[in-house]
Amino acid sequence: MWEKLGLDLDAHDALLEMLGQLYGQTFMSQRNRPKGMEYFDFVMSEVHGLRIKEIVDAKEEGRKVFGSFCVFVPEEIVLAVDGILVGLCAGAEFALDEAENLLPRNTCSLIKGAFGFTLSNVCPYIKAADMVIGENTCDGKKKSYEIFRDLVSDLYVMDMPQMKNEVDRDFLRHEYRRFAARVEEVSGRKIEVDALRKAIGTVNAKRGAMHRLAGLRAADPAPISGLDALLANQVYFYDDPVRFTESSNQLCNEIEERIGKGEGVFDKGAPRILISGCPMAVPNWKLPTIIEGANAVIVGEESCVGERGTRHLTDETGETVEQLIDNIVDRYFKIDCAVFTPNTVRLEHIKEMAKAYKADGVIHYGLQFCAPYQIEAGPVEKALEADNIPTLRIDTDYSMEDVEQIRTRVEAFIERLKG
Amino acid sequence: MEGDRTISSHITDTTFAPLTVCSELMRDLPGARTVATGYGRHLFARHWKCEVVTEIKAVAMGARALLPSCRTIIDVGGQDTKAITITAEGKLHKFAMNDKCAAGTGRFLEVMADALSFSREEFAKAALSAVRAEKLSSMCTVFAESEVISLVARGSARQEIALGIHQAISSRILSLVKGVQIEDDVLFAGGGALNACLRRLIETGLDRKLHLPDQPQIAAALGCALHGDLH
Numbered sequence A: 001m002w003e004k005l006g007l008d009l010d011a012h013d014a015l016l017e018m019l020g021q022l023y024g025q026t027f028m029s030q031r032n033r034p035k036g037m038e039y040f041d042f043v044m045s046e047v048h049g050l051r052i053k054e055i056v057d058a059k060e061e062g063r064k065v066f067g068s069f070c071v072f073v074p075e076e077i078v079l080a081v082d083g084i085l086v087g088l089c090a091g092a093e094f095a096l097d098e099a100e101n102l103l104p105r106n107t108c109s110l111i112k113g114a115f116g117f118t119l120s121n122v123c124p125y126i127k128a129a130d131m132v133i134g135e136n137t138c139d140g141k142k143k144s145y146e147i148f149r150d151l152v153s154d155l156y157v158m159d160m161p162q163m164k165n166e167v168d169r170d171f172l173r174h175e176y177r178r179f180a181a182r183v184e185e186v187s188g189r190k191i192e193v194d195a196l197r198k199a200i201g202t203v204n205a206k207r208g209a210m211h212r213l214a215g216l217r218a219a220d221p222a223p224i225s226g227l228d229a230l231l232a233n234q235v236y237f238y239d240d241p242v243r244f245t246e247s248s249n250q251l252c253n254e255i256e257e258r259i260g261k262g263e264g265v266f267d268k269g270a271p272r273i274l275i276s277g278c279p280m281a282v283p284n285w286k287l288p289t290i291i292e293g294a295n296a297v298i299v300g301e302e303s304c305v306g307e308r309g310t311r312h313l314t315d316e317t318g319e320t321v322e323q324l325i326d327n328i329v330d331r332y333f334k335i336d337c338a339v340f341t342p343n344t345v346r347l348e349h350i351k352e353m354a355k356a357y358k359a360d361g362v363i364h365y366g367l368q369f370c371a372p373y374q375i376e377a378g379p380v381e382k383a384l385e386a387d388n389i390p391t392l393r394i395d396t397d398y399s400m401e402d403v404e405q406i407r408t409r410v411e412a413f414i415e416r417l418k419g
Numbered sequence B: 001m002e003g004d005r006t007i008s009s010h011i012t013d014t015t016f017a018p019l020t021v022c023s024e025l026m027r028d029l030p031g032a033r034t035v036a037t038g039y040g041r042h043l044f045a046r047h048w049k050c051e052v053v054t055e056i057k058a059v060a061m062g063a064r065a066l067l068p069s070c071r072t073i074i075d076v077g078g079q080d081t082k083a084i085t086i087t088a089e090g091k092l093h094k095f096a097m098n099d100k101c102a103a104g105t106g107r108f109l110e111v112m113a114d115a116l117s118f119s120r121e122e123f124a125k126a127a128l129s130a131v132r133a134e135k136l137s138s139m140c141t142v143f144a145e146s147e148v149i150s151l152v153a154r155g156s157a158r159q160e161i162a163l164g165i166h167q168a169i170s171s172r173i174l175s176l177v178k179g180v181q182i183e184d185d186v187l188f189a190g191g192g193a194l195n196a197c198l199r200r201l202i203e204t205g206l207d208r209k210l211h212l213p214d215q216p217q218i219a220a221a222l223g224c225a226l227h228g229d230l231h
């Protein structure tokens, strides 16, 4: 199967070994994990195994696979033609030098990571994708898709508004319709109203499970670690949506029981941290590992791999495909990504989250060279501090060189929270 | 320490075998309550019974003991430069630290002093004696070192290069310090505080007086000892 996908087997083995080791160190050493996490461990261990096999089998049955780099790509539309949407974001440095042959060094790690994984032929999801969807969000992605086009079989680029006025909503609607037409073309199937409504229901259920998980994290002692919750948010992008929803809800049932018994994974009263900023794709666990290694618990992620991505449901009422697409537009138009200007809604959401999950402080995570989030970081920090929410800014990349420096900052920040 | 009186202090290099150095130091202090800080704090804590605090918190506590009115600390150490603010009640507040590289740290000064064959004391003195400065264009330790060597080869005066180096590093430190809200009184800690030229340049840049404690390089150690006393 691997060869058929065109993977470089040696490089792929090397990647798997690295992943396995990192996974063991990061996740398996945590104490008192919920039993329900076994499912996510399993999916992760099979992320380059059974899950890919499932996808390849589905392809053989004629289903189409779509790969995306952004939470603005509406999964509902893909599901409506019985397609599969997978997240392609890369959370590790791989074949960095090859990536830097094509991109300037001052490109963010996410983009370089995606290039590295693609160039070295180690990502089965990129290989399995019948169509890869790019989107004109930040300048880094927008321009690098021009180069990426030559590296994948079929790249489709979705244009994006930059502001949140009515003309921008119209523009997004136009782009979602254009996308829907292309998805119909690639899959050879027409989007029917019932199928689209069902797809909206499926994605709503998946998001609903994540909302439930998020809400449970307000408990003290924390019933689940931030690392495990992040893992669930990461698996969200790879797994079969219906099975994912079931497993997440089961995890939530168990967590509810834990809360009832006052059980937790950290001591009651442990410092509580909200993370906010750039997305953390698999296997980017660098900052959360440092934070929880210092005995503080992460209680939420204001991130696209987290609540920014899963928040808000889509209205399922509507009699026509057009109406349902309008509902989808309305839901996605609310995403408060830093590529928009102005983007004050995001600050309000950070404050809401800090309150809802009883965070003692916020750590703002910026990827180096990510202009949108790094520039927002300053005003966000100022506003939160003015609101008496202690805030620490961490700007970093995927390399491990600065781990000790970050550890010092994070531990000092926790000392500050303890007073 | 005994109460708030320091009974003994000892400064030594960590070298490439930090645990051996620690064993020697600990041999003279059997049973003493110990608090570890700095980059090796977790390594130390794996071998000796101790508490661990970051150097940021440690230096903040130490500074407060040395100067109760202190609200801002500038700490120029070997590996890191930090700017730290503390609340009126004496609690750790905001802090800023240099990035990964050594530019703007004590290490940068040491490398440059060596490149000019100055001892540490002579280096600051020479810089203070210069009336004009030879500007450095790079702040990267590696590039700056070769720049210094080529300036020497071009016949530039050593003390003018020395002043240029001090100006370059203090502008780095100043931009870091301005990232936190400076409030009086400001205490200068870390080995870098012993450098009179650096002190003067930072005072001028901030237009504020810096308080210089005795033995600024052990402010963090003092903070640790006090922390051990409190907890």
Ligand code: SF4
Pocket: A069, A070, A071, A072, A137, A138, A278, A279, A304, A335, A337, A338, A339
């Ligand atoms: S941060 Fe912005 S560009 Fe990145 S995935 Fe989220 S919405 Fe898309």
Ligand code: SF4
Pocket: A108, A109, A110, A111, A137, A138, A139, A140, A141, A278, A279, A367, A369, A370, A371, A372, A373
């Ligand atoms: S992290 Fe920032 S720069 Fe990188 S792809 Fe996302 S928005 Fe663009």
